[in-house]
Amino acid sequence: EAQVTQNPRYLITVTGKKLTVTCSQNMNHEYMSWYRQDPGLGLRQIYYSMNVEVTDKGDVPEGYKVSRKEKRNFPLILESPSPNQTSLYFCASSFEVNSYNEQFFGPGTRLTVL
Amino acid sequence: QKEVEQDPGPLSVPEGAIVSLNCTYSNSAFQYFMWYRQYSRKGPELLMYTYSSGNKEDGRFTAQVDKSSKYISLFIRDSQPSDSATYLCAQMNTGFQKLVFGTGTRLLVSP
Numbered sequence: 001e002a003q004v005t006q007n008p009r010y011l012i013t014v015t016g017k018k019l020t021v022t023c024s025q026n027m028n029h030e031y032m033s034w035y036r037q038d039p040g041l042g043l044r045q046i047y048y049s050m051n052v053e054v055t056d057k058g059d060v061p062e063g064y065k066v067s068r069k070e071k072r073n074f075p076l077i078l079e080s081p082s083p084n085q086t087s088l089y090f091c092a093s094s095f096e097v098n099s100y101n102e103q104f105f106g107p108g109t110r111l112t113v114l
Numbered sequence: 115q116k117e118v119e120q121d122p123g124p125l126s127v128p129e130g131a132i133v134s135l136n137c138t139y140s141n142s143a144f145q146y147f148m149w150y151r152q153y154s155r156k157g158p159e160l161l162m163y164t165y166s167s168g169n170k171e172d173g174r175f176t177a178q179v180d181k182s183s184k185y186i187s188l189f190i191r192d193s194q195p196s197d198s199a200t201y202l203c204a205q206m207n208t209g210f211q212k213l214v215f216g217t218g219t220r221l222l223v224s225p
Contacts, residue, residue: 004157033212040122042217043158043202050211058212090157097210100146100165105157 002027004106006091012112013081021076021109023091029104031097032074033058034066036087037108043090049074050097081113117141120203120216129225133190137203137216140184144205144214147179149188152200152218161201162188193223 004025013019025032033048035058045058049068063085065077074093078085089109094101120137127133135149146165150158164170167181178187186203200218207214
């Protein structure tokens with residue numbers, strides 16, 4: 001089944017404890033992206049990647065890191081999480097970025113930072 | 115000013131009603147306009163997309179874009195309880211690198 005998977009789905013952690021949220025897609029998509037969703041603010045892009053080893057900042061990149069060493073994986077790293085990073089996180093992917101292509105979203109990761 | 119404005123709702127309607135969901139946007143460079151549906155505890159899924167101005171119909175759903183007034187709409191005919199979800203309008207930037215979302219409108223269709 002073609003899909004975007006994220007792990008973990010739910011995570012409660014404490015301030016300053018490094019964590020990684022994994023994202024994987026099995027559709028051979030070039031483009032991958034991370035969004036966070038907050039009440040009243042909607043979905044905002046954190047980082048995106050147009051291909052392996054090519055990443056760039058979105059609208060809200062502060063406090064996050066990403067890497068794209070393989071085409072299928074795009075992990076989101078919080079080196080020192082803070083309570084304002086409590087949010088619902090979505091990974092998305094699409095075939096390419098040179099024209100319009102549907103972005104497929106993962107099921108989400110609900111993160112709580114105490 | 116947000117790039118995309120959307121009434122958060124909730125919008126409550128009885129089964130069978132016609133639903134109208136709307137967004138306004140400020141960036142005239144947007145060319146692609148999408149509606150995503152998001153069920154509780156799920157990721158957004160694409161419902162429809164349109165390019166530039168005009169209408170597009172898919173079953174009970176019709177998307178409408180008016181670029182002159184920067185206004186986009188989604189109409190749902192014969193609404194069903196299974197349509198209860200949050201509906202997100204989105205536009206794609208000209209470089210295709212990101213989607214700019216509205217905050218979403220929560221729709222509740224009661225039997």
